[in-house]
Amino acid sequence: MKIFSIINFNASEFIWNLFYSVVLTTFLIGCDFELPSPPPATLHKYNVIPVGMGPAFLIAEDFNQDGFQDIVSANAKNSTITLLKGKGDGTFDPAIHIAMPAEPTTLAIGNFNGDIYPDLAVNSRGENSFTVLFGTPRGLRIKRSHTKTGKVPLGIIVEDFNKDGFEDVAITLTFDKMEIFLGTGNGNFKQGERYITGSRAFSGVSGDINADGNKDIILAASSSAASSIKVFWGNGDGTFSKPESLAKGTAPLAIALHDMNSDGLQDIVFSSAKGDNMYMIYSKGNGSFEKEFSFSGGGGPLGLTIGDFNDDELSDVAVANSRASSFSMVIRRPNGGFIYPTRDYVVDGGTVLAITSADFNEDGLSDIAVASNLKNTIEIYLQRRILR
Secondary structure: OHHHHHHHHHHHHHHHHHHHHHHHHHHHHHOOOOOOOOOOOOEEEEEEEEOOOOEEEEEEEOOOOOOOOEEEEEEOOOOEEEEEOEOOOOOEOOOEEEEOOOOOOOEEEEOOOOOOOOEEEEEEOOOOEEEEEEEEOOEEEEEEEEEEOOOOEEEEEEEOOOOOOOOEEEEEEOOOEEEEEEEOOOOOEEEEEEEEOOOOEEEEEEEOOOOOOOOEEEEEEEOOOOEEEEEEOEOOOOOEOOOEEEOOOOOEEEEEEEOOOOOOOOEEEEEEOOOOEEEEEOEOOOOOEOOOEEEEOOOOEEEEEEEOOOOOOOOEEEEEEOOOOEEEEEOEOOOOOEOOOOEEEEOOOOOOOOEEEEOOOOOOOOEEEEEEOOOOEEEEEEEOOOOO
């Protein structure tokens, strides 16, 4: 009798669900209801380029100042960086591989010696240091400066924190700390203050968030104990006040600072380890912020980049999906929201950790470079104009 009642219950439930589905489908058809669809595919895969082993970070810049965007990949598994000098048509010169101290995972652009060429700062998780490579007409100079840090450096933030005209470096460490290194103008640095972050910060950015003329630091701080966006208020002399915590409990990973609503203020966008979400925080311009709100990423959203990826003059977000073997294009709506579902692009080989954007073919549109950490390649996606 007990067995019969269970079977009878399941059968009844199945019949009810079937009836519900039929009725719902009939209703939707009758109402001419359309399910949401992703935005148009504005990008097409144009090029695939081998790099070093385990590309973990990408950055785009015109290092040799020839007018074309170059790409650098930080390759953690064989401790190299790969320089790809752009030709301006979506293709690149043969890769240049440069040996680095152990396990480079983060890159940041600066100008540390005062010339016209951008320089590159590279962390070394395995040797507790960061290295500066100098830009030249040929790309990046092998001769470089080498600075020791605390244990296991993670994020690199470049800015002139003490307003002396020389760019400085903030380094986040695995064990919940941040160190400041003050630039001397020749690629060398003096040790500054050290700060407790409360959680490890894999990435950070800098900007004058409260409009006081001093550069602040914003960290994506996340650990098993606590997580939040940490804002360290700059004092203008290379030191920082006690931080403020935003978006608590959101498990931030990668962070970007960008004016997302064209009001002249720098807003915060970050990927999250919580629920495959992305988050945005609007700045009020006086050091205060709106409440964070979430929007959709892909499976395991990690690295992100911001640009106009559908030629509508609105800032969109592209995010590398570490679990989904893809990157997602999250297109902005004019009202400030985002289109869902996202437009996803499958990356051959998967394990997508790194992404960057620039105009790689000189057509005035933002393109994408994304890395497969497993296949040791970079895929170049060029944007095409959509007739409206």
